[in-house]
Amino acid sequence: xxxxxxxxxxxxxxxxxxxxxxxxxxxxxxxxxxxxxxxxxxxxxxxxxxxxxxxxxxxxxxxxxxxxxxxxxxxxxxxxxxxxxxxxxxxxxxxxxxxxxxxxxxxxxxxxxxxxxxxxxxxxxxxxxxxxxxxxxxxxxxxxxxxxxxxxxxxxxxxxxxxxxxxxxxxxxxxxxxxxxxxxxxxxxxxxxxxxxxxxxxxxxxxxxxxxxxxxxxxxxxxxxxxxxxxxxxxxxxxxxxxxxxxxxxxxxxxxxxxxxxxxxxxxxxxxxxxxxxxxxxxxxxxxxxxxxxxxxxxxxxxxxxxxxxxxxxxxxxxxxxxxxxxxxxxxxxxxxxxxxxxxxx
Amino acid sequence: xxxxxxxxxxxxxxxxxxxxxxxxxxxxxxxxxxxxxxxxxxxxxxxxxxxxxxxxxxxxxxxxxxxxxxxxxxxxxxxxxxxxxxxxxxxxxxxxxxxxxxxxxxxxxxxxxxxxxxxxxxxxxxxxxxxxxxxxxxxxxxxxxxxxxxxxxxxxxxxxxxxxxxxxxxxxxxxxx
Numbered sequence: 283x284x285x286x287x288x289x290x291x292x293x294x295x296x297x298x299x300x301x302x303x304x305x306x307x308x309x310x311x312x313x314x315x316x317x318x319x320x321x322x323x324x325x326x327x328x329x330x331x332x333x334x335x336x337x338x339x340x341x342x343x344x345x346x347x348x349x350x351x352x353x354x355x356x357x358x359x360x361x362x363x364x365x366x367x368x369x370x371x372x373x374x375x376x377x378x379x380x381x382x383x384x385x386x387x388x389x390x391x392x393x394x395x396x397x398x399x400x401x402x403x404x405x406x407x408x409x410x411x412x413x414x415x416x417x418x419x420x421x422x423x424x425x426x427x428x429x430x431x432x433x434x435x436x437x438x439x440x441x442x443x444x445x446x447x448x449x450x451x452x453x454x455x456x457x458x459x460x461x462x463x464x465x466x467x468x469x470x471x472x473x474x475x476x477x478x479x480x481x482x483x484x485x486x487x488x489x490x491x492x493x494x495x496x497x498x499x500x501x502x503x504x505x506x507x508x509x510x511x512x513x514x515x516x517x518x519x520x521x522x523x524x525x526x527x528x529x530x531x532x533x534x535x536x537x538x539x540x541x542x543x544x545x546x547x548x549x550x551x552x553x554x555x556x557x558x559x560x561x562x563x564x565x566x567x568x569x570x571x572x573x574x575x576x577x578x579x580x581x582x583x584x585x586x587x588x589x590x591x592x593x594x595x596x597x598x599x600x601x602x603x604x605x606x607x608x609x610x611x612x613x614x615x616x617x618x619x620x621x622x623x624x625x626x627x628x
Numbered sequence: 629x630x631x632x633x634x635x636x637x638x639x640x641x642x643x644x645x646x647x648x649x650x651x652x653x654x655x656x657x658x659x660x661x662x663x664x665x666x667x668x669x670x671x672x673x674x675x676x677x678x679x680x681x682x683x684x685x686x687x688x689x690x691x692x693x694x695x696x697x698x699x700x701x702x703x704x705x706x707x708x709x710x711x712x713x714x715x716x717x718x719x720x721x722x723x724x725x726x727x728x729x730x731x732x733x734x735x736x737x738x739x740x741x742x743x744x745x746x747x748x749x750x751x752x753x754x755x756x757x758x759x760x761x762x763x764x765x766x767x768x769x770x771x772x773x774x775x776x777x778x779x780x781x782x783x784x785x786x787x788x789x790x791x792x793x794x795x796x797x798x799x800x801x802x803x804x805x
Contacts, residue, residue, distance in 0.1 A: 314681050316662060324662030327653065335666055336646055340735075343707055347728060350710035358713040358797070362805025383718070390718035403639075423719070 318611055344534065356514060357386030364396060373403040374541035380587040391420050395427050402434045403539040405509065407441065410434075421513040439473040447477055452481060461485070468497070477502045479510050491521045516548040520555055523628070528552040543569055550586060557627055577603075581612035588620050589627065596620070637786070638675045643731055644700060644738030644789075645669050651696035652745075656680045659688040670732040674744060682752055686762035689752040691744045694769060700739035708732020709795030716794060717801065729793055736790025738782065746773035769792055 283305035296554045300308050302324070305317035329337075352464060352579065364379035377400035383393050394413045402408035414435075422428040443451075450467055451459065464481045478497045485494035495518045501511040512535045518526035529552055546569040552563035563586035569579045580603050587596035600617065602610040618624040638645060646668045656678065658665050665679040683689045711728035715721030721729075741749075752758070753766040776784060 312681065312684070314662070323661055324664065325660050326755045327657070327666060329650070329653065330668075333646065333650060335779060336643075338649065340643070340703065340731075342772045343728065343731060344703060345706050347710050351706075354710040354713040355801075358717045359805045361717055362801050366805065387718035390714075390720035392719050480790035489794055527759060624647075 308457065311516055320436075330485045353386055357383045359533065361393065361396075364400070368396060368400060371538065373400045373539045374543070375401040377404055377409070389416075391417065392424065392427070394420075394424065394429055395424075399427075399430055400436065402438070403509070403542070405542075410438070437505075440479070440505075441510065443476055443480075444474055446471065448472060449555045454594070461488075473504075475508065476512075479514065481519075482511075482514055486518060486521075489516050489521070494518050494609065495522060509538065512538075513544055513548070516545065516552065520548070520552045523549065525556050541572055543573055543579060545570070547576065547582040548583050550579075552581075552587050554585055555627055557589075559586070561605065562586050563590050563592075577609040579605070579611045580609050581616040584613065584616040585619055585626070590618070634780075635671065635673065635675075639669075639671060641734035641737055641789075642669050642675075642734070644734040645676045647700055647703060647735050648696040648738045649678055652678040654694060654699075655692045655695035659683055659685070659692065661688070661692065663707055668678040670671065671740075674742060677744060682731075683750075686752060686758050686766065687748060690762065690766050690769060693741050693749045693773075697739045700735050703790050704732045704734075704736025704739065704789060705796055707735065709797045712794045712797040713801075716798060732793035733786075734790040735789075736792035737785045738783050740776040740788065741773045741794070743777045746770050748775065749773070 298308055299304060299306055300317040301315050302320040303317060305320070307317050307611040309318050309321055312321070322331045331400070360379040360382035364376045364383060367376035367379060377397060380393055380397040380400060383396060384390070388395050394417050398413040398417065399534075401407075401413065413549050419432070422431070447467070454463070461481070461484060464477065464484065468474065468477050468481055478501050482494040482497040482501075485497070486493070494514065498511045498518060499513050501508055502515070506513075513530050516528050516535065519525070519531060529549060532545050532549035532552060535542050536549070540547070546565055550562045550569065552567035553559075553565060565585040566579060566586040569576065570583060573579070575580055580599065584596050584599045584603075587597070587599065598619075600613060603613050615624065619626040649666060649668045653663055653666050659681050660714060661681045661683045663678060663679075667676050667678075669676050680692070708729050708731070711721065711725035711732070715725050715729060749766060749770055753763055753770070758766075776788075779785070
C-alpha cells in the first residue's frame with residue numbers, strides 16, 4: 283500500500299518553511315515544501331538494515347533458484363516430451379527423454395515408471411530390470427500407470443522360464459534335448475507361453491517355419507500383443523513367403539511401438555523380399571536414424587543397399603562391420619544373400 | 629466451510645508484504661519522489677504502507693502504484709519456478725523445494741496493488757492537469773485494482789500467487805515441451 287501525501291502547508295502569513303527542518307530555503311515546484319537537503323534525504327528514505335538483509339536474502343534465494351532453473355527446466359521439458367512421445371507410442375524417443383529427466387529426478391516414481399514402460403516396449407530388458415528394482419515397494423498414485431506396470435510385469439513372465447520349466451529341464455543338463463521333449467512339455471503345459479516361444483525359436487533355427495508359425499499363432503491367440511511372438515511372426519511369415527502377412531505383423535508391432543527398431547528393420551527386409559527396394563531402403567535408413575548401432579539393422583541396410591545397387595555404400599558398411607563382434611553374425615546373413623548362397627528375392 | 633481471517637494469511641505470507649512495500653519505496657526513489665514513512669510489515673490492516681509525496685508526473689504515479697505488481701510477480705515466479713518442477717512434475721520435491729514454493733507464492737500473492745494504492749492513484753488522476761493518456765492508462769488500472777481487491781475476498785490473491793508460482797511453470801513446460 284502507498285499513500286500520496288499533500289502535507290498541509292502552514293496557512294500563515296509567514297514565509298514558507300521546510301516542513302521537515304524549518305529551513306527557509308525550500309525548493310519550489312513541488313507539492314510539499316521541502317528544502318533541497320530534506321528532499322534529497324526523503325527521496326533516499328533510509329531502508330532499515332533488517333530490510334536490506336531481508337532483500338539480500340530474497341536475492342540470494344532467487345540466485346539459487348536461477349542456478350537450479352536450467353537443469354530442472356531441461357528435465358521437465360524432457361519429461362513433457364517423453365509424455366507426448368509415450369502417448370503417441372514413440373517409445374524410443376520417450377526412453378531417451380526420460381533418461382534426461384531421470385538425471386534431474388533420480389528418485390521420481392513417475393519418471394522411473396515411465397522409463398520402465400518405455401524400456402519394455404523397446405525390448406530394453408536391462409533397463410526394465412533396473413527401474414523395476416528401484417520401483418519395488420513404492421506406492422503409485424497414478425492408477426493408470428500402476429495398471430500398465432502390472433500388465434508389463436505379467437507379460438514379462440513370458441520372457442523367462444517358469445520354475446516348472448526349469449525343474450523339468452534341469453535333468454537334461456549338458457545333454458541335447460530333442461524337439462519332442464519340448465513339444466511334450468508344451469502339450470502338457472498349454473499355458474506356458476515362454477515354452478511355446480522357446481520351441482518356436484528352435485523350429486525357426488531348424489527352418490521348420492510352419493511348426494513355428496502354428497505355435498506362435500497359439501501364443502497370440504491367448505495374448506494378441508505379446509511382443510516376442512509378434513517379432514517372430516514377422517520373420518516366420520517372411521520365410522514362409524506370406525509377405526503380406528509378415529507386413530501385417532510388422533505393422534501390428536509398429537502400432538504398439540512406432541519406433542520398434544526390430545519391427546522397422548524386419549519390415550524393411552520383408553519389403554526388400556517383395557522387391558519394393560526403395561521402400562525397404564527408406565525404412566532401413568529410418569531405423570538407422572533412430573539408432574545407428576542396431577546390428578540387425580546394419581545387416582538389413584547392407585541388403586537394402588545391395589538391392590538398390592548402391593554397391594559402394596553396401597561394401598563400406600560390410601567392411602566397417604567386419605570387426606564388430608555384435609554385428610558379425612547378422613552380417614553373415616547379408617553376405618550370404620549378396621553372394622547368392624541364400625536366395626532372398628524370388 | 630471454515631473461515632481463515634485475512635490477517636492470518638497476511639502474517640503467514642509476510643515476505644510478500646515486505647517485498648511489496650519495498651517495491652513502492654524503490655519506485656519512489658527511482659522517480660525521485662520523497663518518502664515520509666514506510667511500514668514494511670505490521671500485524672494490522674493494512675499490513676504495510678508507504679507515505680510519499682504525490683509524483684508530479686502521472687505516469688510515475690501509475691508506476692509507483694503498480695510497480696510492486698511487476699516486482700512481486702517476477703520475483704515470485706523466478707523463486708518458485710525451479711522448485712515447482714520437482715514437486716509438481718516429478719512428484720519428487722524436497723524441503724528446500726517446498727520452502728521455495730512457499731516463498732514464491734507468498735511474494736506473488738502480494739503482487740496485487742491494495743485499495744490504498746488505488747485511492748492514491750485515483751487522487752492523482754482526478755487532478756485537472758492529468759493528461760488524457762495518463763487517464764486512459766490509469767483508470768483501467770484503478771478498475772483492475774478494485775476488482776483484485778474485491779477478488780481477494782474470494783482468495784483471488786492466493787489463486788494468483790499459486791498461478792504464478794505453480795501454474796506458470798506448468799504452462800510453459802506444456803507449451804515448450
